[in-house]
Amino acid sequence: MTMTASDLLHIEYPAEFTAGARSAVTTCLRIDPAEKVTLITDRATEQIAASLGEQLEARGCAWNAFLLEDLAPRPLVNMPDAVLADMESSQVSIFAVQVQQNELQSRMQMTDVVNRRHMRHAHMVNITPEIMCQGMRADFNLVDRLSQQVLDRVKKATRIRATTAAGTDITAEMNPGYKWFKTSGIISPEKWGNLPGGECFTSPGEVNGRFVVDGVVGDWLCARYGLLAATPLTIEIAGNRIVSCASENKALEADFWAYTHTDENSDRVGEFAIGTNLGVERVIGNILQDEKFPGIHIAFGNPYGEHTGAPWRSGTHIDVVGLGFNIWLESEAGQEQIMRDGRFLIAA
Numbered sequence: 001m002t003m004t005a006s007d008l009l010h011i012e013y014p015a016e017f018t019a020g021a022r023s024a025v026t027t028c029l030r031i032d033p034a035e036k037v038t039l040i041t042d043r044a045t046e047q048i049a050a051s052l053g054e055q056l057e058a059r060g061c062a063w064n065a066f067l068l069e070d071l072a073p074r075p076l077v078n079m080p081d082a083v084l085a086d087m088e089s090s091q092v093s094i095f096a097v098q099v100q101q102n103e104l105q106s107r108m109q110m111t112d113v114v115n116r117r118h119m120r121h122a123h124m125v126n127i128t129p130e131i132m133c134q135g136m137r138a139d140f141n142l143v144d145r146l147s148q149q150v151l152d153r154v155k156k157a158t159r160i161r162a163t164t165a166a167g168t169d170i171t172a173e174m175n176p177g178y179k180w181f182k183t184s185g186i187i188s189p190e191k192w193g194n195l196p197g198g199e200c201f202t203s204p205g206e207v208n209g210r211f212v213v214d215g216v217v218g219d220w221l222c223a224r225y226g227l228l229a230a231t232p233l234t235i236e237i238a239g240n241r242i243v244s245c246a247s248e249n250k251a252l253e254a255d256f257w258a259y260t261h262t263d264e265n266s267d268r269v270g271e272f273a274i275g276t277n278l279g280v281e282r283v284i285g286n287i288l289q290d291e292k293f294p295g296i297h298i299a300f301g302n303p304y305g306e307h308t309g310a311p312w313r314s315g316t317h318i319d320v321v322g323l324g325f326n327i328w329l330e331s332e333a334g335q336e337q338i339m340r341d342g343r344f345l346i347a348a
Helices: 005-009 015-028 043-059 081-087 104-117 129-133 140-154 219-225 250-259
Strands: 036-041 062-067 092-097 120-125 159-164 169-173 181-183 199-202 206-213 233-238 241-246 269-275 295-301 317-321 325-331 334-340
Touching (some): 005 043, 015 043, 015 120, 036 081, 043 062, 043 129, 081 104, 206 317, 219 317
Parallel strands (some): 036 092, 092 120
Antiparallel strands (some): 159 325, 169 206
16 A cells, blocks of 8 residues: 555654754745645654654645555665656655665756756655654754855855864865755755765865865765764875775674775765754764764765755765864965864854
8 A cells, every 4th residue: 555645744753843843844945735636655764754744734835645665676776666656747746765875876866857947845864753853853944044155255265174173184276167965954956965964065176185084974884884983984095086994893894894995986075065954053973963963074975966966976976074173264365264173163
């Protein structure tokens, strides 16, 4: 039996989810009653999806719900046709799912539809009850104002340097032909965004140096290895590619190396980003929220070229998050420090 929107509304969920769900529907996506929404979820996330569904119902919009396990075996090879077909007539989509290993292709099929149709899409990958009660309760209007302040500055930067007490020391040369974006949680048709939101990102021209991952790594490795403060991963980068990586946790080291050598560009820095969600006070071992933690994160693999303008592509994308950053922006006007020891020096 295939789940319907009506079925989802009969699922009970903790009352603590309501504020975050309301924020997603009314503040972040700004759904109009005249619009149609495609809500995609799975068994593990159905309570969170139920809280979102109740807010959609309250808005009075048309919406359809899809439970992935009803439609295809997991891990997904491809996004089910029924989901993609429904998205063709929706203005908004929400993906609230616990992803599994090797499912990135199916998600890229979904976001291809989002990009082609200029949909407002909330990407809530690996959303948890903890995130619904923390990051999703941020003041996204405040986050948006800070993100705009950061965006206005980084768009003028020719070079960004970042250091941490743990040993990170990287320099990113910016490519003036690539575009910066803010995904502050206020989602527009221009660029779909993760929820909770709060980052400014681009694809860099070239990154060199050492990045110490004492926060978390992304994709399925995040759930496997969690917080890395005790066993950080040190990545040496030259000419925008990974030269080496090392950790006392040899399983992490091996898995990360294998992931970043899946295809010819899996080891290439595809994303350079600054987290701006002031509601995120610490990393929790979930990349969806942790990459919004104030500071620098970079990703190896797919550069989201359809948005940034980077002309290359990869079938993989893995984020790495560090802690306690110092960040300097260099431009024709001079140098400006915008973060010291993990705290922004600019006001929202």
